[in-house]
Amino acid sequence: MKRAILATAIVGLGLQWNGAARQDPVADQAAALRISASGDAAIRQWDALVDQWQGAGELRRMRVTTDTLLPDRTHERLQQYHDGVPVFGGAVTRQLRGPVTMSIFGTVYTGISLETTPRLSPDEARDVVERLAGADASVDGLPQLIVLPGGGSGYTLCYRATVVRVDDELVYVIDANTGDQVFRYSNLKRQASVGRGTGVLGDTKKISATQTAGAFFADDRLRPPAILTYDMRGDPVRTVDYLMGRRSLSAADIAVDTDNDWTDGAAVDAHVYAGWVYDYYFKRFGRSGLDDRNLPIVSLVHPVRREAFAILGRDYRLFFANAFWSSARRAMVYGVGLPRGTARQDVNFVSGALDIVAHELTHGVTDFTSDLVYLNESGALNEAFSDILGTGTEFFYHPPGSGFLRADYLIGEDVVTPGGVRSMQFPADYRQPDHVRLRCCVGDWDNDGGGVHINSGIPNHAFYLSIEGGRNRTSGLTVDGVGSANREQIERVFYRAFVFMLAPLSNFLSARAATIRSARDLYGAGSRVERAVTQAWDAVGVAPRRTVEVNFWPNPVSPTPGCRPACWDFVTSVLTPSIAYTVGSFDVLFYDASGRLTGIQRGSAGDFVRLFNRCGPAATRVPPDNEACSFARAALGGRSAGAIGFVFRGTLADGTRLDVASDRLALRGTASLDETHERDAMRFAPPLLTSVR
Amino acid sequence: MSRTCPVAIALTMLIACAVHAQAPEAPEGPEAPPAPHTPEASPTRRGPSGVSPLRGYVSMNGAYQLASGDFASGASTRVHAEEGRFDTTYALPRGPAFDVAGGAVLWGRLAIGAGLSRFSVATPGALTARVPHPFFFNRHRTIGGEVAGLTRTEQAVHVQVRGLFPAGERLLVMVFGGPSFFQVTQGLVADYSYTDGYPYDEASFRSAITGSASVSKTGVNLGADVAFFFTRQLGAGGMIRYAGATVSLPAVGGATEVHAGGANIGGGLRLRF
Numbered sequence: 001m002k003r004a005i006l007a008t009a010i011v012g013l014g015l016q017w018n019g020a021a022r023q024d025p026v027a028d029q030a031a032a033l034r035i036s037a038s039g040d041a042a043i044r045q046w047d048a049l050v051d052q053w054q055g056a057g058e059l060r061r062m063r064v065t066t067d068t069l070l071p072d073r074t075h076e077r078l079q080q081y082h083d084g085v086p087v088f089g090g091a092v093t094r095q096l097r098g099p100v101t102m103s104i105f106g107t108v109y110t111g112i113s114l115e116t117t118p119r120l121s122p123d124e125a126r127d128v129v130e131r132l133a134g135a136d137a138s139v140d141g142l143p144q145l146i147v148l149p150g151g152g153s154g155y156t157l158c159y160r161a162t163v164v165r166v167d168d169e170l171v172y173v174i175d176a177n178t179g180d181q182v183f184r185y186s187n188l189k190r191q192a193s194v195g196r197g198t199g200v201l202g203d204t205k206k207i208s209a210t211q212t213a214g215a216f217f218a219d220d221r222l223r224p225p226a227i228l229t230y231d232m233r234g235d236p237v238r239t240v241d242y243l244m245g246r247r248s249l250s251a252a253d254i255a256v257d258t259d260n261d262w263t264d265g266a267a268v269d270a271h272v273y274a275g276w277v278y279d280y281y282f283k284r285f286g287r288s289g290l291d292d293r294n295l296p297i298v299s300l301v302h303p304v305r306r307e308a309f310a311i312l313g314r315d316y317r318l319f320f321a322n323a324f325w326s327s328a329r330r331a332m333v334y335g336v337g338l339p340r341g342t343a344r345q346d347v348n349f350v351s352g353a354l355d356i357v358a359h360e361l362t363h364g365v366t367d368f369t370s371d372l373v374y375l376n377e378s379g380a381l382n383e384a385f386s387d388i389l390g391t392g393t394e395f396f397y398h399p400p401g402s403g404f405l406r407a408d409y410l411i412g413e414d415v416v417t418p419g420g421v422r423s424m425q426f427p428a429d430y431r432q433p434d435h436v437r438l439r440c441c442v443g444d445w446d447n448d449g450g451g452v453h454i455n456s457g458i459p460n461h462a463f464y465l466s467i468e469g470g471r472n473r474t475s476g477l478t479v480d481g482v483g484s485a486n487r488e489q490i491e492r493v494f495y496r497a498f499v500f501m502l503a504p505l506s507n508f509l510s511a512r513a514a515t516i517r518s519a520r521d522l523y524g525a526g527s528r529v530e531r532a533v534t535q536a537w538d539a540v541g542v543a544p545r546r547t548v549e550v551n552f553w554p555n556p557v558s559p560t561p562g563c564r565p566a567c568w569d570f571v572t573s574v575l576t577p578s579i580a581y582t583v584g585s586f587d588v589l590f591y592d593a594s595g596r597l598t599g600i601q602r603g604s605a606g607d608f609v610r611l612f613n614r615c616g617p618a619a620t621r622v623p624p625d626n627e628a629c630s631f632a633r634a635a636l637g638g639r640s641a642g643a644i645g646f647v648f649r650g651t652l653a654d655g656t657r658l659d660v661a662s663d664r665l666a667l668r669g670t671a672s673l674d675e676t677h678e679r680d681a682m683r684f685a686p687p688l689l690t691s692v693r
Numbered sequence: 694m695s696r697t698c699p700v701a702i703a704l705t706m707l708i709a710c711a712v713h714a715q716a717p718e719a720p721e722g723p724e725a726p727p728a729p730h731t732p733e734a735s736p737t738r739r740g741p742s743g744v745s746p747l748r749g750y751v752s753m754n755g756a757y758q759l760a761s762g763d764f765a766s767g768a769s770t771r772v773h774a775e776e777g778r779f780d781t782t783y784a785l786p787r788g789p790a791f792d793v794a795g796g797a798v799l800w801g802r803l804a805i806g807a808g809l810s811r812f813s814v815a816t817p818g819a820l821t822a823r824v825p826h827p828f829f830f831n832r833h834r835t836i837g838g839e840v841a842g843l844t845r846t847e848q849a850v851h852v853q854v855r856g857l858f859p860a861g862e863r864l865l866v867m868v869f870g871g872p873s874f875f876q877v878t879q880g881l882v883a884d885y886s887y888t889d890g891y892p893y894d895e896a897s898f899r900s901a902i903t904g905s906a907s908v909s910k911t912g913v914n915l916g917a918d919v920a921f922f923f924t925r926q927l928g929a930g931g932m933i934r935y936a937g938a939t940v941s942l943p944a945v946g947g948a949t950e951v952h953a954g955g956a957n958i959g960g961g962l963r964l965r966f
Contacts (some may be wrong), residue, residue: 194773194827206828222827
């Protein structure tokens, strides 16, 4: 009998290509026929097969229901069996109008050749499940034998048992021969319930919870994705175990309230704001969550207790004054803040800031889209995009203004007081560059990943200027912004560019090009929006270069602490115009404090590849609008001060030979060292440039 | 009570008028000739022409209730941790009614009788509701819809004192008044359902959950009837009547005051005995 499906599988697979009946190619692994027949021809063919399988006993009618919306329709539900054992997930529904079949949907599994006599009896299987479920659970009835698609031979004979616990109802599936757990899932259907919550700042808001067994859980069932907020109850070990994949979270870990009038501000804000951010993305950009496929949004609150800062603050600093997105777990973790007086600024529960919640969740969006590498300029763009949409979210929900629960261009100002952690309007006030000339530490990976939280000030400020307009303090250039009433236009421009156009190693120039392109696409060439975006990037100095440039950071450079004799660590960048530049060789020129050339170190193309490997794949060819950088250590042969310079010899992509000489980078000294070394000039060794490990 | 006083006065006047009409004409002076005795002057006595005195009457009318107007009910509902509200405005149109009355002459031109009337009409409702948003306070969604299937039924028993004023052999004018006992049944919206979906910024009316309230109340009636008799007993006539009461219907959000009855005009069969 079972051979009916086996024999007709070929026919079924043939139907896959006839257009009217679609099949899921993913199901091929499990030898599944996915039926979706609503066209006449497909219905006729599948109908005949279903009748044949039904006649062979491989499909059995489970029930027939009357259509409540179309009075003349009935729906027949058929379960697949193999040798009298139900096949898990093998089912077909057939819509009938009288005797006429109107549609057929479902899945049937083919090629099942499984012995259906289990080694474990149902009673033995029940014992196994009881052991797996633990003492506080009871198995409901006898386990049912099923054929489970999957496993080594394609199908596994299993028992399925329902386990009832006080707080849950679980379905266990175990191997009917070995007793091993194959999988389990919660089968508890929960009821959505909207409650009232008080946030970190004492504001009240609605919270979408789920009522189960008389309690309310931070489990949002009203939005398309699951939005779950877990209360780690101040246990850093548990939190770390989860983040490191050593344990999973269960329903018992979800934040809970007894009367749906929530007072745990950290949990309320994390949960509510996660939903708001989802809504913002949906309404503003039509995006369905982090992955655009309604990936569950998981937040963790109370990873430690704030009072434990004195003891745990060093080892678990992230759990106090920070929030982060864990790409590995795809979860948010919100810090608990700091005890008053332990830092220059007060830090409250971090989830209390809507812009921070949106910022962190936007990292999730970036993970699923541009996947900007969290280093150097791409990392700064990653950070900036989170700030941009964090601010966009804040303006979407809060009225503009200053103070708590007001929208502005500060980041985190609601929980880090006074002033927040960054300003898109005045980056320099927070030690961020507002112009690419002041760019920090790209290539120095140990310094904030090449300045990801520092250089984000540059694109942040470009975003701000695009909307509000104004004058860049460093360049003095003025931007005609689109105006705050049109902020949505700039948000869309940046969203579209960052989500659809940027790649993992995009840099500021890529972002400039992408946002201008995006503005042009959305609002037209020469539009006010395009003009505002272009002017903004110009104002922050992100504009195509005219020729190859060489930059240093820092400039001038101070001696590296602990280095004897004196040495200096610095970044050298070779930046290209809109044409590639291939380095053939280079010279490093060393000067003493009086400006006298004291040595030359010649470098080959190979040396260039070895040294200039910090801003992208190491190569002699530097792509257009790109850079190659080194994080190098210079020694002046024992001298305590001097300068260094570079000459690069190479060829532009159009064949033009181009030698580029850098400015001199002053290598600062200290007075005491200078005196020592000047007295003992005989101890000087040759000057040298090496890479910093 | 305030409605009863004018009616009482009217009834008193009616009775006085009827009694006066029934009483023998008093001579105005010693030289005045005796008043001719006409059948019209005393319908309860057989006169010289042989007309039988009127002992009773029956009238059956198809009527039309002229009163119309709107009334409303509403209630607060708690949805998504916030107060919402729905209100329904019901349109009470004019409509047909049926009326039957009968009575017997008590004395002279004074009769007492009772009438029964029934009025039933559809009272379509227009519902508006402010539905709280599931995610935000003070961001209600406004929905609205028409509610069909609601009816008003008014049944009344009218106790009437009638004054009978024949005008010739064939014409009989009656004026009447008295208390009316109303039973009002009104279909009301008890709740509503709506549909919405993510992001829940809009909702739409799906259906209303309706019930009916029924109350009794005493009111008044007052009117006039003119009948033309084709034969000695059978005729046709028309009437105009006001019969009304203010009733308080128990509704979900609290009692709703509605006015029952109103002015009716009608016509139909007349019988006299």
